[in-house]
Amino acid sequence: MTQTTREKVLANLRAALPESSPLPDLPVTGPWQTFEDPFARFCEVLEAVGGVCHRVKTRDEAHQHLLGIDEWQNAAVRISEVDGIGDSTVDITTIEDPHDLENVDYAVLHGHFGVAENGAIWVTDDTLKHRVLYFIPQRLVIVMPTVIVDNMHEAYGRIKVGQHAFAGFISGPSKTADIEQSLVIGAHGARALTVFAVDEF
């Protein structure tokens, strides 16, 4: 029988293996960077990458805040997946094809926690039907409990990678600097990112 590519590649690799070398231990807490005020640091980094974060006590406070944003008021197509914050002009449960979400102006979605070192928020697809909502709306709101970890090691200590078909870190709105290194916010994804950190989630 002829060898399959798989067998061939693996055999070639096995014939070429260097001597074994140990895998370093990566403790969740340990020699990693921490911050005196992780929340302040999170906000600072998020702002530096073009996002904005508001800490609120309750969901209602976030809701009132959202109503004060002009673009939200003017948004023709809105979707909120977070109870008590914003409203929806489309019933997402009736949408089967994600392409139908092409003209969503504003979406309010769930996040789980933030990372102080880089202003990133962990999101997962179990909180919404179409993952494209993280990327296709013109503007994005992420609502999360006020939980901020210091660094990525702590972040991976909290999450179970592999439980969601899609999950990820989002840090700020979509951006590019591909034309002469000039930073432009709003490449393909959201043009703006507002984060509400809710104390009484």
Next chain:
Amino acid sequence: MSHPTLAQKFVDNKPRAQWHDKALWFVREKRDRMAASVPEWEDLRSHASAIKIHTMSQLPTYLEKFEANAKTLGVHVHWAADGDEHNRIVHEILKKHDVKKVVKSKSMLTEECHLNPFLEKNGYEVVDTDLGERIVQLREETPSHIVLPAIHIRKEEVGECFHEHLGTEKGVSDPKYLTEAARGHLRERFCTADAGITGVNFAIAETGGFVVCTNEGNADLGVSLPKLHIACMGIEKLIPRASDLAVFLRLLARSATGQPITTYSSHFHGPREGSELHMILVDNGRSGILAKPEFRRSLGCIRCGACMNTCPVYRRSGGHSYESTVPGPIGSILTPLQTPEKHASLPFACTLCGSCTDVCPVKIDLHHQLLAMRGFLDRKKLLGMSKKLSMKFLSGLLSSTWMFTTAGTAARTALRWMPRFAVYNPLNGWGKQRELPEPPMQSFRDQYAEHKKNSRGPS
């Protein structure tokens, strides 16, 4: 063509070459600020290096583990020995799904396999969705940098290109306006594509998933709409554990562009409901590199581009002068390993200054490998006569004290008295495009001896 020949074209346009140099140095400085803001930066580099060396030492086992876990998640896993096989597999999958239009996010692997021309030849519409790559694609060029594909192009040229292809206003070159135009143009492509192709930044053996990092969100848009996602990865992209991602995501964007993290770091584990996810594992020469002890560490590369941004030769000669999918220091190792005949000049596009090694987030010993590569090419008898003869001549000169001092004296005298045409002519490469410094009256050796004599005070 050799690197010096191609670099000549680039440096002939002086303002562009100077802009290119400065733009990349600016990125390098951003990287430095980011690295300095993480106290354990050097430890992270050591960890990243150790993780990669460990993974390479058990690569087949980890690949099998990854494959088994990915299959459990419902991923179709394919293996490709080379670029042609990779392209054939993509073609078969697309055919099966009756795909006509493909959107693609940045993937140096598919560039390496020349997937775009292959698919176009087979009648597919392929759209690169990374803004820089789209610009390059519309201009019918290749990327000149692995992270900043259009760094060789000025905004006025992008304006012209978009005027021609996207109908933007003539003569307008504001990056914001042009990006907005591309956003509109590419949204339409995203919404009508039948399949999305992405590369892979990291694949995780213990979970069977993979991570794709972008700032624009193009990879995510590209695969969240159509019912087919094909992810293409070189087999060296594997890491053992999900917790290793912490190390690599902390290093990647900081090293690449001086950002704390990319905007989107997407973790894919299995297909979206109602859609298919295919993963192609590509060798294309990597097992051959693993078999070469002096070069195998180059497989640890995470394609951040930091070595390019810092390289004094790359910054001043432009990515296209390397004629290689991956240019710069790391490309000057990877590419001659694949096609030594065509790329024998690359390891000489290097002053062995070692700056690349200093910034590499996975601590690849780049400048040592670049030196070793010269020996590798010599053993393959690929160095030109002029290089070999001049090396022979120099080694004779440098190994004899008498010859060395005499030659020095002769050169110092001759350079002062010889007519201009005798120094600045095609035979003297060192006199090209530059003025030689005025020769000193004394050699260092003479100066040292004199200094010693004069400073000897009363005992």
